[in-house]
Amino acid sequence: MSKYLISVIGPTAIGKTSLSIKLAKHFNTEIISADSRQFFKEMHIGTAAPTQEELNQVTHHFIHHKSIKEDYSVGAFEKDAIECLNGLFNKHNIVVMVGGSGLYVDTIINGLDHFPDVDPKIRKRLNTELELNGIESLQKQLKNLDKKAYNSIAIDNPHRVIRALEICIGTGKPYSSFLNKDKTPRNFKTISVGLKADRSIIYERINKRVDTMMTNGLLDEVKSLKNFQHLNALNTVGYKELFKHLDDDWDLEFAVSEIKKNTRRFAKRQLTWFKKNEETLWFDYLTDIDYIISQIQNQIDL
Template identity: 70%
Template sequence: MSKYLISIIGPTAIGKTALSIKLAQHFNTEIISADSRQFFKEMQIGTAAPTQAELAQAKHHFIHHKSVQDQYNVGAFERDALLCLDELFKNHNIVIMVGGSGLYVDAVTKGLDDFPDVDESIRKTLNQDLETKGLEHLQKQLEMLDPKSYGTIAIDNPHRVIRALEICIGTGKPYSSYLNKKNTNRPFKTITIGLHAERAIIYDRINQRVDMMVEEGLIDEVKALLPYQHLNALNTVGYKELFNYFSGAWTLDFAISEIKKNSRRFAKRQLTWFKKQEEAIWFDYLTPVDAIIKKVHSTINAEN
Protein backbone atom coordinates (compact mmCIF):
# COMPACT_ATOMS: atom_id res chain seq x y z
CA MET A 1 0.00 0.00 0.00
CA SER A 2 1.16 3.54 -0.78
CA LYS A 3 1.81 5.99 2.04
CA TYR A 4 -0.91 8.60 2.48
CA LEU A 5 -0.98 12.02 4.08
CA ILE A 6 -4.54 13.10 4.86
CA SER A 7 -4.46 16.89 4.87
CA ILE A 8 -7.40 18.60 6.60
CA ILE A 9 -7.99 22.19 5.54
CA GLY A 10 -10.61 24.88 6.06
CA PRO A 11 -11.17 28.24 7.73
CA THR A 12 -10.54 28.94 11.37
CA ALA A 13 -13.14 27.67 13.89
CA ILE A 14 -14.67 25.19 11.40
CA GLY A 15 -13.81 22.02 13.39
CA LYS A 16 -10.53 20.82 11.85
CA THR A 17 -8.95 19.82 15.17
CA ALA A 18 -11.86 17.61 16.21
CA LEU A 19 -11.94 15.90 12.81
CA SER A 20 -8.19 15.32 12.78
CA ILE A 21 -8.34 13.57 16.16
CA LYS A 22 -11.20 11.33 15.08
CA LEU A 23 -9.36 10.36 11.88
CA ALA A 24 -6.12 9.74 13.78
CA GLN A 25 -7.96 7.46 16.20
CA HIS A 26 -9.70 5.56 13.40
CA PHE A 27 -6.47 5.00 11.44
CA ASN A 28 -4.39 4.50 14.62
CA THR A 29 -1.93 7.16 13.54
CA GLU A 30 -0.45 10.53 14.50
CA ILE A 31 -1.08 14.19 13.65
CA ILE A 32 1.18 16.86 12.20
CA SER A 33 0.07 20.45 12.80
CA ALA A 34 0.58 22.89 9.93
CA ASP A 35 -0.81 25.84 11.88
CA SER A 36 2.07 28.29 12.09
CA ARG A 37 0.51 30.13 15.06
CA GLN A 38 0.32 26.98 17.18
CA PHE A 39 4.06 26.30 16.98
CA PHE A 40 4.73 28.71 19.85
CA LYS A 41 4.36 27.43 23.40
CA GLU A 42 3.50 30.85 24.86
CA MET A 43 0.46 31.21 22.57
CA GLN A 44 -2.07 28.64 23.77
CA ILE A 45 -5.41 30.41 24.10
CA GLY A 46 -5.23 33.00 21.32
CA THR A 47 -4.30 30.42 18.68
CA ALA A 48 -6.99 27.91 19.72
CA ALA A 49 -4.30 25.25 20.04
CA PRO A 50 -5.46 21.75 20.98
CA THR A 51 -6.17 21.40 24.68
CA GLN A 52 -4.30 18.95 26.91
CA ALA A 53 -7.34 16.65 26.72
CA GLU A 54 -7.26 16.78 22.90
CA LEU A 55 -3.50 16.24 22.77
CA ALA A 56 -3.98 13.14 24.93
CA GLN A 57 -6.40 11.61 22.42
CA ALA A 58 -3.81 11.39 19.61
CA LYS A 59 -0.10 12.09 19.36
CA HIS A 60 0.60 15.52 17.85
CA HIS A 61 3.73 16.99 16.30
CA PHE A 62 4.64 20.69 15.88
CA ILE A 63 2.39 21.93 18.67
CA HIS A 64 4.20 24.28 21.08
CA HIS A 65 7.64 23.05 20.01
CA LYS A 66 9.04 26.57 19.64
CA SER A 67 9.23 29.79 21.64
CA VAL A 68 8.13 33.17 20.30
CA GLN A 69 11.79 34.15 20.69
CA ASP A 70 12.88 31.47 18.20
CA GLN A 71 13.35 32.20 14.51
CA TYR A 72 11.20 29.74 12.58
CA ASN A 73 9.84 30.01 9.07
CA VAL A 74 8.04 28.01 6.42
CA GLY A 75 11.27 26.67 4.93
CA ALA A 76 12.38 25.26 8.28
CA PHE A 77 8.93 23.77 8.81
CA GLU A 78 8.98 22.08 5.39
CA ARG A 79 12.32 20.46 6.24
CA ASP A 80 11.27 19.40 9.74
CA ALA A 81 7.83 18.13 8.68
CA LEU A 82 9.26 15.98 5.88
CA LEU A 83 11.80 14.45 8.26
CA CYS A 84 9.00 13.76 10.74
CA LEU A 85 6.88 12.15 8.02
CA ASP A 86 9.78 9.91 7.00
CA GLU A 87 9.86 8.55 10.54
CA LEU A 88 6.08 8.26 10.92
CA PHE A 89 5.65 6.41 7.64
CA LYS A 90 8.00 3.69 8.91
CA ASN A 91 5.21 2.60 11.26
CA HIS A 92 2.08 4.03 9.66
CA ASN A 93 0.63 3.88 6.16
CA ILE A 94 -1.49 6.97 6.91
CA VAL A 95 -0.60 10.20 8.72
CA ILE A 96 -2.92 13.15 9.40
CA MET A 97 -1.95 16.79 8.83
CA VAL A 98 -4.17 19.63 9.96
CA GLY A 99 -3.84 23.39 9.80
CA GLY A 100 -5.17 26.67 8.56
CA SER A 101 -1.87 28.09 7.31
CA GLY A 102 -2.16 27.53 3.57
CA LEU A 103 1.47 28.31 2.77
CA TYR A 104 2.66 25.78 5.37
CA VAL A 105 0.26 23.11 4.11
CA ASP A 106 1.44 23.63 0.53
CA ALA A 107 5.09 23.52 1.61
CA VAL A 108 4.62 19.95 2.83
CA THR A 109 2.34 18.66 0.08
CA LYS A 110 3.78 20.50 -2.94
CA GLY A 111 7.08 22.06 -1.96
CA LEU A 112 7.99 25.72 -1.71
CA ASP A 113 8.00 27.84 -4.82
CA ASP A 114 11.28 29.16 -6.20
CA PHE A 115 11.66 32.93 -6.23
CA PRO A 116 14.39 34.89 -8.01
CA ASP A 117 16.97 36.76 -5.96
CA VAL A 118 16.28 40.47 -5.62
CA ASP A 119 18.41 43.39 -4.46
CA GLU A 120 18.62 43.46 -0.65
CA SER A 121 18.24 47.24 -0.72
CA ILE A 122 14.58 46.79 -1.71
CA ARG A 123 13.77 45.02 1.55
CA LYS A 124 15.66 47.66 3.54
CA THR A 125 13.65 50.41 1.87
CA LEU A 126 10.38 48.57 2.53
CA ASN A 127 11.30 48.07 6.18
CA GLN A 128 12.03 51.80 6.45
CA ASP A 129 8.65 52.53 4.85
CA LEU A 130 7.02 50.25 7.41
CA GLU A 131 8.62 52.26 10.22
CA THR A 132 7.88 55.71 8.81
CA LYS A 133 4.67 55.27 6.78
CA GLY A 134 3.06 52.25 8.44
CA LEU A 135 1.72 48.89 7.32
CA GLU A 136 -1.35 50.33 5.61
CA HIS A 137 0.89 52.19 3.14
CA LEU A 138 2.59 48.90 2.19
CA GLN A 139 -0.77 47.12 1.95
CA LYS A 140 -2.06 49.72 -0.54
CA GLN A 141 1.15 49.38 -2.54
CA LEU A 142 0.69 45.60 -2.72
CA GLU A 143 -2.97 45.97 -3.67
CA MET A 144 -1.89 48.11 -6.62
CA LEU A 145 1.04 45.91 -7.75
CA ASP A 146 -0.49 42.48 -7.09
CA PRO A 147 -4.23 42.43 -6.26
CA LYS A 148 -4.23 38.63 -6.28
CA SER A 149 -1.65 38.38 -3.49
CA TYR A 150 -3.36 41.19 -1.61
CA GLY A 151 -6.50 39.08 -1.50
CA THR A 152 -4.83 35.87 -0.33
CA ILE A 153 -1.76 36.46 1.84
CA ALA A 154 -1.87 37.46 5.50
CA ILE A 155 -1.84 41.20 4.84
CA ASP A 156 -1.83 41.95 8.58
CA ASN A 157 1.62 40.33 8.74
CA PRO A 158 4.29 42.90 7.74
CA HIS A 159 6.80 40.12 6.97
CA ARG A 160 4.47 38.56 4.39
CA VAL A 161 3.57 41.93 2.84
CA ILE A 162 7.21 42.98 2.54
CA ARG A 163 8.18 39.61 1.06
CA ALA A 164 5.51 39.92 -1.64
CA LEU A 165 6.38 43.54 -2.36
CA GLU A 166 10.11 42.92 -2.71
CA ILE A 167 9.42 40.29 -5.36
CA CYS A 168 6.98 42.60 -7.18
CA ILE A 169 9.43 45.51 -7.15
CA GLY A 170 12.60 43.50 -7.71
CA THR A 171 11.30 41.47 -10.67
CA GLY A 172 8.65 43.73 -12.16
CA LYS A 173 6.22 40.78 -11.99
CA PRO A 174 3.49 39.99 -9.45
CA TYR A 175 4.53 37.85 -6.49
CA SER A 176 1.50 35.63 -7.25
CA SER A 177 2.89 34.82 -10.70
CA TYR A 178 5.67 32.78 -9.06
CA LEU A 179 3.31 30.71 -6.91
CA ASN A 180 2.31 27.11 -7.62
CA LYS A 181 4.96 26.67 -10.31
CA LYS A 182 6.87 23.96 -8.54
CA ASN A 183 5.75 20.36 -8.88
CA THR A 184 7.76 18.49 -6.28
CA ASN A 185 7.44 14.74 -6.13
CA ARG A 186 6.78 13.47 -2.62
CA PRO A 187 7.24 9.86 -1.44
CA PHE A 188 3.60 9.84 -0.33
CA LYS A 189 0.19 10.61 -1.77
CA THR A 190 -1.98 13.37 -0.36
CA ILE A 191 -5.73 13.21 0.20
CA THR A 192 -7.01 16.70 0.98
CA ILE A 193 -10.19 16.94 3.05
CA GLY A 194 -11.80 20.37 3.27
CA LEU A 195 -14.44 21.52 5.75
CA HIS A 196 -16.79 24.35 4.78
CA ALA A 197 -19.94 26.13 5.93
CA GLU A 198 -22.01 29.13 4.94
CA ARG A 199 -20.02 32.29 5.58
CA ALA A 200 -22.53 33.53 8.17
CA ILE A 201 -22.06 30.30 10.12
CA ILE A 202 -18.26 30.58 9.98
CA TYR A 203 -18.39 34.17 11.19
CA ASP A 204 -20.76 33.28 14.02
CA ARG A 205 -18.49 30.42 15.12
CA ILE A 206 -15.51 32.81 15.08
CA ASN A 207 -17.34 35.35 17.25
CA GLN A 208 -18.28 32.62 19.73
CA ARG A 209 -14.72 31.31 19.79
CA VAL A 210 -13.27 34.75 20.56
CA ASP A 211 -15.72 35.18 23.46
CA MET A 212 -14.66 31.76 24.73
CA MET A 213 -10.97 32.70 24.46
CA VAL A 214 -11.60 35.77 26.61
CA GLU A 215 -13.39 33.62 29.20
CA GLU A 216 -10.49 31.15 29.19
CA GLY A 217 -7.91 33.84 30.01
CA LEU A 218 -6.75 35.38 26.71
CA ILE A 219 -6.24 38.81 28.28
CA ASP A 220 -3.86 37.44 30.92
CA GLU A 221 -2.03 35.39 28.27
CA VAL A 222 -1.41 38.50 26.17
CA LYS A 223 -0.45 40.58 29.22
CA ALA A 224 2.29 38.07 30.02
CA LEU A 225 3.64 38.52 26.49
CA LEU A 226 3.88 42.33 26.60
CA PRO A 227 7.73 42.23 26.88
CA TYR A 228 7.85 40.33 23.58
CA GLN A 229 5.22 42.25 21.61
CA HIS A 230 7.85 43.44 19.10
CA LEU A 231 8.50 39.86 17.93
CA ASN A 232 7.12 38.74 14.57
CA ALA A 233 5.33 35.70 16.05
CA LEU A 234 3.12 38.01 18.11
CA ASN A 235 2.16 40.30 15.24
CA THR A 236 -0.96 38.24 14.74
CA VAL A 237 -4.70 38.32 15.33
CA GLY A 238 -5.73 38.02 18.95
CA TYR A 239 -2.50 39.47 20.29
CA LYS A 240 -1.78 42.71 18.44
CA GLU A 241 -5.29 44.02 19.19
CA LEU A 242 -4.86 43.46 22.92
CA PHE A 243 -1.42 45.07 22.83
CA ASN A 244 -3.28 48.20 21.68
CA TYR A 245 -5.58 47.81 24.68
CA PHE A 246 -2.68 47.51 27.11
CA SER A 247 -0.98 50.56 25.55
CA GLY A 248 -4.10 52.58 26.28
CA ALA A 249 -4.88 53.20 22.61
CA TRP A 250 -8.07 51.10 22.60
CA THR A 251 -10.76 50.10 25.07
CA LEU A 252 -11.07 46.41 25.91
CA ASP A 253 -14.45 46.11 24.19
CA PHE A 254 -13.08 47.67 21.01
CA ALA A 255 -10.00 45.43 21.06
CA ILE A 256 -12.20 42.33 21.34
CA SER A 257 -14.42 43.53 18.50
CA GLU A 258 -11.29 44.05 16.38
CA ILE A 259 -10.12 40.49 17.15
CA LYS A 260 -13.45 39.22 15.85
CA LYS A 261 -13.30 41.41 12.75
CA ASN A 262 -9.70 40.49 11.92
CA SER A 263 -10.40 36.79 12.55
CA ARG A 264 -13.28 36.98 10.06
CA ARG A 265 -10.97 38.64 7.53
CA PHE A 266 -8.40 35.91 8.14
CA ALA A 267 -11.04 33.23 7.53
CA LYS A 268 -12.01 34.92 4.26
CA ARG A 269 -8.38 34.81 3.06
CA GLN A 270 -8.13 31.16 4.12
CA LEU A 271 -11.19 30.32 2.05
CA THR A 272 -9.74 32.13 -0.96
CA TRP A 273 -6.46 30.20 -0.61
CA PHE A 274 -7.98 26.78 0.01
CA LYS A 275 -10.57 27.05 -2.77
CA LYS A 276 -7.61 26.89 -5.18
CA GLN A 277 -7.03 23.29 -4.05
CA GLU A 278 -8.66 21.58 -7.01
CA GLU A 279 -7.90 18.13 -5.61
CA ALA A 280 -9.66 18.80 -2.29
CA ILE A 281 -12.73 16.79 -1.30
CA TRP A 282 -15.08 19.21 0.46
CA PHE A 283 -17.55 18.34 3.20
CA ASP A 284 -20.07 20.40 5.11
CA TYR A 285 -18.76 20.95 8.65
CA LEU A 286 -21.69 18.95 10.05
CA THR A 287 -20.96 15.86 7.94
CA PRO A 288 -20.74 12.76 10.19
CA VAL A 289 -17.17 11.61 10.59
CA ASP A 290 -18.13 8.10 9.42
CA ALA A 291 -19.03 9.51 6.01
CA ILE A 292 -15.66 11.24 5.73
CA ILE A 293 -13.82 8.07 6.80
CA LYS A 294 -15.78 6.08 4.23
CA LYS A 295 -14.72 8.52 1.50
CA VAL A 296 -11.07 8.29 2.55
CA HIS A 297 -11.19 4.49 2.46
CA SER A 298 -12.83 4.45 -0.98
CA THR A 299 -10.27 6.93 -2.34
CA ILE A 300 -7.37 4.81 -1.07
CA ASN A 301 -8.94 1.57 -2.33
CA ALA A 302 -9.49 3.06 -5.77
CA GLU A 303 -5.77 3.90 -6.03
CA ASN A 304 -4.41 0.57 -4.73
Protein backbone atom coordinates in the same frame (compact mmCIF):
# COMPACT_ATOMS: atom_id res chain seq x y z
CA MET B 1 2.18 0.39 -1.23
CA SER B 2 1.08 4.02 -1.38
CA LYS B 3 1.41 6.42 1.52
CA TYR B 4 -1.36 8.93 2.21
CA LEU B 5 -1.48 12.30 3.91
CA ILE B 6 -4.99 13.25 5.00
CA SER B 7 -5.02 17.05 5.12
CA VAL B 8 -7.82 18.51 7.26
CA ILE B 9 -8.57 22.11 6.27
CA GLY B 10 -11.25 24.75 6.70
CA PRO B 11 -11.87 28.12 8.33
CA THR B 12 -10.95 28.85 11.92
CA ALA B 13 -13.31 27.56 14.66
CA ILE B 14 -14.99 25.05 12.32
CA GLY B 15 -13.84 21.91 14.20
CA LYS B 16 -10.64 20.84 12.43
CA THR B 17 -8.85 19.73 15.61
CA SER B 18 -11.70 17.46 16.67
CA LEU B 19 -11.99 15.88 13.21
CA SER B 20 -8.24 15.33 12.89
CA ILE B 21 -8.13 13.50 16.23
CA LYS B 22 -11.06 11.27 15.24
CA LEU B 23 -9.38 10.43 11.92
CA ALA B 24 -6.00 9.76 13.54
CA LYS B 25 -7.59 7.44 16.10
CA HIS B 26 -9.54 5.59 13.39
CA PHE B 27 -6.44 5.09 11.21
CA ASN B 28 -4.19 4.46 14.25
CA THR B 29 -1.76 7.17 13.22
CA GLU B 30 -0.27 10.52 14.24
CA ILE B 31 -0.95 14.19 13.49
CA ILE B 32 1.29 16.96 12.21
CA SER B 33 0.13 20.54 12.66
CA ALA B 34 0.39 23.09 9.85
CA ASP B 35 -0.88 25.96 11.96
CA SER B 36 1.90 28.54 11.91
CA ARG B 37 0.96 30.12 15.26
CA GLN B 38 0.46 26.91 17.22
CA PHE B 39 4.19 26.26 16.74
CA PHE B 40 4.99 28.74 19.52
CA LYS B 41 4.99 27.49 23.09
CA GLU B 42 4.21 30.90 24.61
CA MET B 43 0.96 31.19 22.63
CA HIS B 44 -1.66 28.80 23.99
CA ILE B 45 -5.05 30.43 24.40
CA GLY B 46 -5.03 32.89 21.51
CA THR B 47 -4.05 30.28 18.92
CA ALA B 48 -6.76 27.79 19.94
CA ALA B 49 -4.05 25.14 20.25
CA PRO B 50 -5.17 21.62 21.14
CA THR B 51 -5.78 21.15 24.86
CA GLN B 52 -3.61 18.80 26.89
CA GLU B 53 -6.51 16.34 26.91
CA GLU B 54 -6.61 16.43 23.10
CA LEU B 55 -2.84 16.12 22.83
CA ASN B 56 -2.97 13.06 25.09
CA GLN B 57 -5.38 11.25 22.75
CA VAL B 58 -3.09 11.22 19.71
CA THR B 59 0.59 11.99 19.17
CA HIS B 60 0.94 15.49 17.69
CA HIS B 61 3.94 17.06 15.99
CA PHE B 62 4.75 20.78 15.55
CA ILE B 63 2.66 21.97 18.49
CA HIS B 64 4.54 24.35 20.82
CA HIS B 65 7.94 23.15 19.62
CA LYS B 66 9.37 26.64 19.07
CA SER B 67 9.69 29.90 20.99
CA ILE B 68 8.42 33.25 19.71
CA LYS B 69 12.03 34.42 20.12
CA GLU B 70 13.18 32.01 17.39
CA ASP B 71 12.98 32.76 13.70
CA TYR B 72 11.01 29.95 12.05
CA SER B 73 10.26 30.38 8.37
CA VAL B 74 7.93 28.43 6.13
CA GLY B 75 11.04 27.04 4.43
CA ALA B 76 12.36 25.71 7.72
CA PHE B 77 8.95 24.20 8.45
CA GLU B 78 8.89 22.46 5.06
CA LYS B 79 12.28 20.88 5.74
CA ASP B 80 11.34 19.78 9.27
CA ALA B 81 7.86 18.55 8.37
CA ILE B 82 8.97 16.49 5.36
CA GLU B 83 11.71 14.90 7.48
CA CYS B 84 9.10 14.14 10.16
CA LEU B 85 6.67 12.70 7.59
CA ASN B 86 9.35 10.46 6.13
CA GLY B 87 9.87 8.99 9.59
CA LEU B 88 6.14 8.63 10.26
CA PHE B 89 5.56 6.90 6.92
CA ASN B 90 8.06 4.25 7.98
CA LYS B 91 5.55 3.31 10.70
CA HIS B 92 2.22 4.28 9.15
CA ASN B 93 0.62 4.16 5.71
CA ILE B 94 -1.57 7.14 6.62
CA VAL B 95 -0.70 10.37 8.47
CA VAL B 96 -3.08 13.22 9.31
CA MET B 97 -2.17 16.87 8.84
CA VAL B 98 -4.34 19.67 10.23
CA GLY B 99 -4.07 23.43 10.02
CA GLY B 100 -5.64 26.64 8.83
CA SER B 101 -2.45 28.30 7.53
CA GLY B 102 -2.93 27.86 3.80
CA LEU B 103 0.66 28.59 2.79
CA TYR B 104 2.03 26.07 5.28
CA VAL B 105 -0.46 23.41 4.19
CA ASP B 106 0.37 23.95 0.51
CA THR B 107 4.09 23.89 1.26
CA ILE B 108 3.86 20.34 2.59
CA ILE B 109 1.55 19.09 -0.15
CA ASN B 110 3.14 20.77 -3.18
CA GLY B 111 6.54 22.04 -2.10
CA LEU B 112 7.78 25.57 -1.61
CA ASP B 113 8.42 28.09 -4.35
CA HIS B 114 12.05 29.17 -4.48
CA PHE B 115 13.14 32.77 -4.96
CA PRO B 116 16.46 34.46 -5.77
CA ASP B 117 18.42 36.04 -2.94
CA VAL B 118 17.90 39.79 -2.68
CA ASP B 119 19.71 42.56 -0.83
CA PRO B 120 18.62 42.40 2.86
CA LYS B 121 18.65 46.22 2.93
CA ILE B 122 15.45 46.15 0.88
CA ARG B 123 13.55 44.31 3.61
CA LYS B 124 14.99 46.63 6.25
CA ARG B 125 13.76 49.66 4.28
CA LEU B 126 10.31 48.13 3.79
CA ASN B 127 10.03 47.35 7.51
CA THR B 128 10.90 50.97 8.29
CA GLU B 129 8.25 52.15 5.83
CA LEU B 130 5.74 49.82 7.50
CA GLU B 131 6.45 51.40 10.87
CA LEU B 132 6.25 54.96 9.54
CA ASN B 133 3.38 54.77 7.05
CA GLY B 134 1.47 51.57 7.82
CA ILE B 135 0.66 48.58 5.63
CA GLU B 136 -1.55 50.54 3.20
CA SER B 137 1.50 52.20 1.66
CA LEU B 138 3.13 48.81 1.03
CA GLN B 139 -0.10 47.37 -0.35
CA LYS B 140 -0.29 50.19 -2.93
CA GLN B 141 3.30 49.54 -4.00
CA LEU B 142 2.61 45.84 -4.47
CA LYS B 143 -0.55 46.56 -6.44
CA ASN B 144 1.49 48.70 -8.83
CA LEU B 145 4.38 46.24 -9.15
CA ASP B 146 2.50 42.91 -9.16
CA LYS B 147 -1.28 43.03 -9.29
CA LYS B 148 -1.47 39.25 -9.55
CA ALA B 149 0.36 38.83 -6.22
CA TYR B 150 -1.70 41.64 -4.69
CA ASN B 151 -4.89 39.69 -5.51
CA SER B 152 -3.62 36.31 -4.33
CA ILE B 153 -1.54 36.71 -1.16
CA ALA B 154 -2.78 37.47 2.37
CA ILE B 155 -2.75 41.20 1.73
CA ASP B 156 -3.40 42.10 5.38
CA ASN B 157 -0.31 40.20 6.52
CA PRO B 158 2.67 42.62 6.55
CA HIS B 159 5.18 39.77 6.43
CA ARG B 160 3.65 38.41 3.21
CA VAL B 161 3.39 41.86 1.61
CA ILE B 162 7.00 42.73 2.44
CA ARG B 163 8.21 39.35 1.15
CA ALA B 164 6.45 39.89 -2.18
CA LEU B 165 7.68 43.49 -2.44
CA GLU B 166 11.31 42.68 -1.70
CA ILE B 167 11.32 40.11 -4.51
CA CYS B 168 9.70 42.58 -6.93
CA ILE B 169 12.19 45.33 -6.04
CA GLY B 170 15.26 43.13 -5.67
CA THR B 171 14.82 41.18 -8.93
CA GLY B 172 12.94 43.66 -11.10
CA LYS B 173 10.45 40.88 -11.82
CA PRO B 174 6.97 40.22 -10.39
CA TYR B 175 6.89 38.06 -7.28
CA SER B 176 4.16 35.99 -8.94
CA SER B 177 6.49 35.08 -11.82
CA PHE B 178 8.48 32.86 -9.46
CA LEU B 179 5.45 30.90 -8.27
CA ASN B 180 4.52 27.36 -9.29
CA LYS B 181 7.84 26.43 -10.88
CA ASP B 182 9.23 22.90 -10.74
CA LYS B 183 9.20 21.60 -7.16
CA THR B 184 10.45 18.51 -5.37
CA PRO B 185 7.93 15.69 -5.94
CA ARG B 186 6.33 14.14 -2.87
CA ASN B 187 6.49 10.43 -2.11
CA PHE B 188 2.94 10.40 -0.73
CA LYS B 189 -0.55 11.09 -2.01
CA THR B 190 -2.71 13.76 -0.37
CA ILE B 191 -6.41 13.55 0.38
CA SER B 192 -7.72 16.99 1.36
CA VAL B 193 -10.77 17.00 3.64
CA GLY B 194 -12.47 20.34 4.19
CA LEU B 195 -15.07 21.37 6.76
CA LYS B 196 -17.59 24.04 5.83
CA ALA B 197 -20.69 25.79 7.18
CA ASP B 198 -22.89 28.73 6.28
CA ARG B 199 -21.04 31.99 6.81
CA SER B 200 -23.43 33.03 9.59
CA ILE B 201 -22.61 29.83 11.49
CA ILE B 202 -18.86 30.29 11.02
CA TYR B 203 -19.11 33.85 12.32
CA GLU B 204 -21.21 32.77 15.29
CA ARG B 205 -18.67 30.08 16.18
CA ILE B 206 -15.83 32.60 15.88
CA ASN B 207 -17.56 35.09 18.17
CA LYS B 208 -18.22 32.36 20.71
CA ARG B 209 -14.62 31.13 20.56
CA VAL B 210 -13.25 34.63 21.18
CA ASP B 211 -15.53 35.02 24.21
CA THR B 212 -14.29 31.67 25.50
CA MET B 213 -10.66 32.68 24.97
CA MET B 214 -11.23 35.84 27.01
CA THR B 215 -12.89 33.80 29.78
CA ASN B 216 -9.94 31.38 29.73
CA GLY B 217 -7.40 34.15 30.32
CA LEU B 218 -6.32 35.48 26.91
CA LEU B 219 -5.76 38.98 28.31
CA ASP B 220 -3.35 37.65 30.94
CA GLU B 221 -1.54 35.62 28.27
CA VAL B 222 -1.12 38.74 26.14
CA LYS B 223 0.04 40.77 29.17
CA SER B 224 2.80 38.21 29.75
CA LEU B 225 3.99 38.74 26.15
CA LYS B 226 3.77 42.54 26.01
CA ASN B 227 7.54 43.03 26.02
CA PHE B 228 7.77 40.91 22.86
CA GLN B 229 4.96 42.51 20.87
CA HIS B 230 7.44 43.64 18.19
CA LEU B 231 8.12 40.01 17.21
CA ASN B 232 6.56 38.70 13.99
CA ALA B 233 4.97 35.71 15.75
CA LEU B 234 2.84 38.09 17.82
CA ASN B 235 1.63 40.12 14.85
CA THR B 236 -1.39 37.86 15.06
CA VAL B 237 -5.13 38.29 15.46
CA GLY B 238 -6.04 38.07 19.12
CA TYR B 239 -2.71 39.41 20.28
CA LYS B 240 -2.18 42.62 18.30
CA GLU B 241 -5.64 43.94 19.26
CA LEU B 242 -5.06 43.35 22.97
CA PHE B 243 -1.63 44.99 22.73
CA LYS B 244 -3.54 48.07 21.51
CA HIS B 245 -5.65 47.84 24.66
CA LEU B 246 -2.60 47.43 26.89
CA ASP B 247 -1.00 50.45 25.19
CA ASP B 248 -4.13 52.44 26.13
CA ASP B 249 -5.12 52.97 22.50
CA TRP B 250 -8.37 50.97 22.73
CA ASP B 251 -10.71 50.03 25.54
CA LEU B 252 -11.14 46.32 26.20
CA GLU B 253 -14.63 46.00 24.72
CA PHE B 254 -13.51 47.55 21.44
CA ALA B 255 -10.35 45.42 21.33
CA VAL B 256 -12.42 42.24 21.72
CA SER B 257 -14.82 43.37 19.00
CA GLU B 258 -11.81 43.94 16.72
CA ILE B 259 -10.52 40.43 17.44
CA LYS B 260 -13.88 39.04 16.33
CA LYS B 261 -13.98 41.21 13.22
CA ASN B 262 -10.40 40.40 12.19
CA THR B 263 -10.91 36.69 12.84
CA ARG B 264 -13.99 36.73 10.61
CA ARG B 265 -11.93 38.40 7.89
CA PHE B 266 -9.22 35.79 8.35
CA ALA B 267 -11.78 32.98 7.98
CA LYS B 268 -12.99 34.51 4.74
CA ARG B 269 -9.43 34.57 3.38
CA GLN B 270 -8.90 30.96 4.48
CA LEU B 271 -11.94 29.81 2.52
CA THR B 272 -10.81 31.71 -0.58
CA TRP B 273 -7.39 30.03 -0.36
CA PHE B 274 -8.62 26.51 0.33
CA LYS B 275 -11.30 26.56 -2.36
CA LYS B 276 -8.57 26.85 -4.99
CA ASN B 277 -8.02 23.10 -4.60
CA GLU B 278 -10.83 21.56 -6.63
CA GLU B 279 -10.02 18.03 -5.42
CA THR B 280 -10.86 18.74 -1.78
CA LEU B 281 -13.64 16.62 -0.28
CA TRP B 282 -15.89 19.16 1.44
CA PHE B 283 -18.24 18.22 4.29
CA ASP B 284 -20.65 20.17 6.43
CA TYR B 285 -19.13 20.61 9.89
CA LEU B 286 -21.91 18.46 11.40
CA THR B 287 -21.35 15.51 9.05
CA ASP B 288 -21.14 12.13 10.80
CA ILE B 289 -17.55 10.95 11.18
CA ASP B 290 -18.33 7.50 9.80
CA TYR B 291 -19.51 9.03 6.53
CA ILE B 292 -16.39 11.17 6.24
CA ILE B 293 -14.23 8.10 6.86
CA SER B 294 -16.11 6.13 4.20
CA GLN B 295 -15.47 8.86 1.62
CA ILE B 296 -11.78 8.93 2.52
CA GLN B 297 -11.61 5.13 2.24
CA ASN B 298 -12.95 5.43 -1.31
CA GLN B 299 -9.84 7.49 -2.18
CA ILE B 300 -7.38 5.07 -0.60
CA ASP B 301 -5.80 2.15 -2.40
CA LEU B 302 -3.95 0.19 0.27
